[in-house]
Amino acid sequence: DAGVIQSPRHEVTEMGQEVTLRCKPISGHNSLFWYRQTMMRGLELLIYFNNNVPIDDSGMPEDRFSAKMPNASFSTLKIQPSEPRDSAVYFCASSYGSPGDTQYFGPGTRLTVL
Amino acid sequence: AQSVTQLGSHVSVSEGALVLLRCNYSSSVPPYLFWYVQYPNQGLQLLLKYTTGATLVKGINGFEAEFKKSETSFHLTKPSAHMSDAAEYFCAVSNAGNNRKLIWGLGTSLAVNP
Numbered sequence: 001d002a003g004v005i006q007s008p009r010h011e012v013t014e015m016g017q018e019v020t021l022r023c024k025p026i027s028g029h030n031s032l033f034w035y036r037q038t039m040m041r042g043l044e045l046l047i048y049f050n051n052n053v054p055i056d057d058s059g060m061p062e063d064r065f066s067a068k069m070p071n072a073s074f075s076t077l078k079i080q081p082s083e084p085r086d087s088a089v090y091f092c093a094s095s096y097g098s099p100g101d102t103q104y105f106g107p108g109t110r111l112t113v114l
Numbered sequence: 115a116q117s118v119t120q121l122g123s124h125v126s127v128s129e130g131a132l133v134l135l136r137c138n139y140s141s142s143v144p145p146y147l148f149w150y151v152q153y154p155n156q157g158l159q160l161l162l163k164y165t166t167g168a169t170l171v172k173g174i175n176g177f178e179a180e181f182k183k184s185e186t187s188f189h190l191t192k193p194s195a196h197m198s199d200a201a202e203y204f205c206a207v208s209n210a211g212n213n214r215k216l217i218w219g220l221g222t223s224l225a226v227n228p
Contacts, residue, residue, distance in 0.1 A: 004157075048215065095214065102160045103216065
């Protein structure tokens, strides 16, 4: 299996622009997680889906952030409008969805907002 | 509510020395416990996990951890450090409930000196 695939790997954009991050989970996995990692705040869970349904979005910072999972093999995280404080590495992870299951992480998208 | 505390944000050891990374958790229900490793510019990957059964868990790359309920601890050890062990290590906790979220520690950066 190719593992969790994220695109783009790097994104540089200007403040105010829309940013869309993409994730393809491992085939057969039922849960998908979006994380943000920064030096200041560490690893933060933004939102997670189970069977394509958002279960917990309490970590989404504000209305500028939105996430969708239209099918079992694709998810997006959108930031509109982007701000410099959104600069971070964004990870997508997937798992089979049972308690105790391992989460498999993608390589991440490094976002820089100028 | 569950929480994780990793004692020491930075740990430095000499090559060949014992590695000990500390993790304490708080949970009102039996926990599932995880250690993940993150190498520079990569996503996180599972080192080992405890769900049920034997409290001494062996993982990849010679690491192991012991679940001690009385001490609410899940410390990570390796008898002899290798230069390639230099990375960020994260402890996480979840439980057998319906919520698939992992509660993460802030991470410990391990440096290995020649």
